[in-house]
Amino acid sequence: MAMDVDVAVVGGGACGTMTALRAARDPDLTVAVFEKSLNEGCNAQISSGSLAAGGTRFQREAGIEDSPDRHAAEILAASGDDAISDVVLAVCRSAPRYVEWMADELGYPIELGTDMPRAGMSVPRLHTDVGRRGGQRLMRHLRGALNRLDNVAFVDRAPVVGLLSGTSGVEGVAVSQNGMSSEVRARHVVLACDGFGANPSLMREHCAELGRPFYGGVSTSTGDALAWLTELGAAVRNMGSCLRHGLVVVGHGTRLNPALPFMGAALLRPDGKRFIMETSLGYSALAAVLQHEVGERALLVWDEQAMTQVMRSELMRESAKAGAFRRYPDEESLTGALALPPEAVRSSLSNVADGRSLAAPLYAAWVTHGVLATQGGAMVDVEGRVLTQRGDVIRGLRAGGGTAAGFAGPSSSGYSSGNGLLSAFGMGWRIGNALAEQSGSGRSCVR
Ligand SMILES: Cc1cc2nc3c(=O)[nH]c(=O)nc-3n(C[C@H](O)[C@H](O)[C@H](O)COP(=O)(O)OP(=O)(O)OC[C@H]3O[C@@H](n4cnc5c(N)ncnc54)[C@H](O)[C@@H]3O)c2cc1C
Known part of the structure; x- marks a missing residue:
């Protein structure tokens, strides 16, 4: 040529x-x-x-x-x-x-x-x-x-x-x-x-x-x-410096919608407790936080009200298709399936970032940090x-x-x-x- x-x-x-x-x-x-x-x-x-x-x-x-x-x-x-x-x-x-x-x-x-x-x-x-x-x-x-x-x-x-x-x-x-x-x-x-x-x-x-x-x-x-x-x-x-992402689903690699925290989604440690104000950090900054958590992960929990608002995005459609998050009919089934302390979870979900309580059914996925681009x-x-x-x-x-x-x-x-x-x-x-x-x-x- x-x-x-x-x-x-x-x-x-x-x-x-x-x-x-x-x-x-x-x-x-x-x-x-x-x-x-x-x-x-x-x-x-x-x-x-x-x-x-x-x-x-x-x-x-x-x-x-x-x-x-x-x-x-x-x-x-x-x-x-x-x-x-x-x-x-x-x-x-x-x-x-x-x-x-x-x-x-x-x-x-x-x-x-x-x-x-x-x-x-x-x-x-x-x-x-x-x-x-x-x-x-x-x-x-x-x-x-x-x-x-x-x-x-x-x-x-x-x-x-x-x-x-x-x-x-x-x-x-x-x-x-x-x-x-x-x-x-x-x-x-x-x-x-x-x-x-x-x-x-x-x-x-x-x-x-x-x-x-x-x-x-x-x-x-x-x-x-x-x-x-x-x-x-x-x-x-x-x-x-990189474009990082803190809502990468463990074991799947798909991402969850960054709008979820604004709709009330809560991030929990394995002890069931929230540890940050979820809306205060962008998804790239959140990755740095998760990197230093035990197991480099946290559990994102959200409810039907949040789900209705975010489901339109291609991110949630892809995550749903990959089976990257699960739906739990009530709090007990969530804490039972994921071996989380029920009292701590109840308290965490009763006052989330937008000031409301999350109501069953609930959705959850373990999320970790990823790099998308330098x-x-x-x-x-x-x-x-x-x-x-x-x-x-x-x-x-x-x-x-x-x-x-x-x-x-x-x-x-x-x-x-x-x-x-x-x-x-x-x-x-x-x-x-x-x-x-x-x-x-x-x-x-x-x-
Ligand atoms: C999963 C994911 C989601 C993202 N979502 C968003 C978003 O919603 N909004 C946003 O603003 N940013 C988003 N980004 C970031 C955004 O995609 C990138 O910043 C942007 O695509 C960079 O554009 P670019 O043209 O530099 O690179 P690219 O779009 O990657 O294009 C580079 C091209 O160069 C080619 N190439 C590489 N080396 C050579 C070579 N030696 N010779 C010839 N060709 C070569 C590659 O094959 C590629 O086609 C996302 C990134 C990822 C990974």
Whole structure:
């Protein structure tokens, strides 16, 4: 394969697809997306597809006042990472635009998740698909839009194995296909190949303090870009930080809906006692708490009232299908089956986080901590240009999504719900727009 393109995108997940969609709006740009394996998939595809955006028309229609700046302020309050506040703000300002664009121009059925409360989120800000089918549907829709563009080549089973660099910076990529390596020259290279959650040795090197969590991400996130970035002298940040999850069901690996604690679900220790205010922590921060509990687990208990409110989500449907939680007709059958002290459980369930008592029938599952995706990566500017440790731009190279430094800050507990797709789609949107705008063809239809 000999190719010469304007834009080479490494990875056809959330960030790569958005980058290509936006860049290719200039018909004079040729874009190639090199994807390691559609079969193994991307994190966006197995995600819940929850899109965090502040100040959308969906919020206004629901009478909710919000803004990108408020969204950014809440992310930064959780992360404490002011060093990248310009990037967070820029991406938050893009978020309502791409959410509305997905709905209005790409026809993706979006609704505001008014039933998706999250710790640290002052107003409903997560947008989701009508029908709650999650990331699978989202990525199928976006890739469908990409396939309709004549100036984009999406090359599957074509992992990028290195970058080509020369006097003018990065000048292309080396691609492996059918056991053969070839060079693709490109004016712009965009690294959109996520982080290193599936790479045990990099996880040991950077995230050892997370213990031995369940890994809930895809196998393709092997951190391929890290070596290339290091060789080029790129600065990296927040390497020990991850998107963790504290509601991973023991023995199943499916997750429970993070809205459950807001509906009154209680977390109990094996002695039947509650040990935290369940609504005070996001699911990523909760993982750190569970890691240090006996057996690295706790029992989540909820009732029919909570169940009715959360059952719509794809998470609960998948957990139900996997048999990951059980229904108990009364408190006695729960304590008997799980060998819990009845008095302690009664007292714990009589005054839960939202101030009510849980009423039978009850539902329960043992939950533990997991890692879904890493958050450390390359330092970039507001248009995704990769920076060196001195703050200089590495010419020809951009990065976004899980390959760039995420918005959680140095600790996984600083992760705000929706940050993952926000940084991927937000930076993809910004990079793609910037490339189309600077192409100078004069035929661009970029807005
Ligand atoms: C179970 C789960 C649920 C989640 N739910 C949410 C949610 O609801 N909301 C939210 O905001 N975030 C969520 N996230 C996080 C979110 O999915 C990720 O942050 C986001 O997908 C990152 O986007 P990306 O484009 O960087 O990576 P991905 O979407 O993973 O795409 C990366 C692509 O690069 C490809 N690739 C890797 N290496 C190479 C290579 N060398 N050459 C070519 N291609 C390569 C991969 O095959 C993959 O297709 C969730 C994550 C998980 C795992």
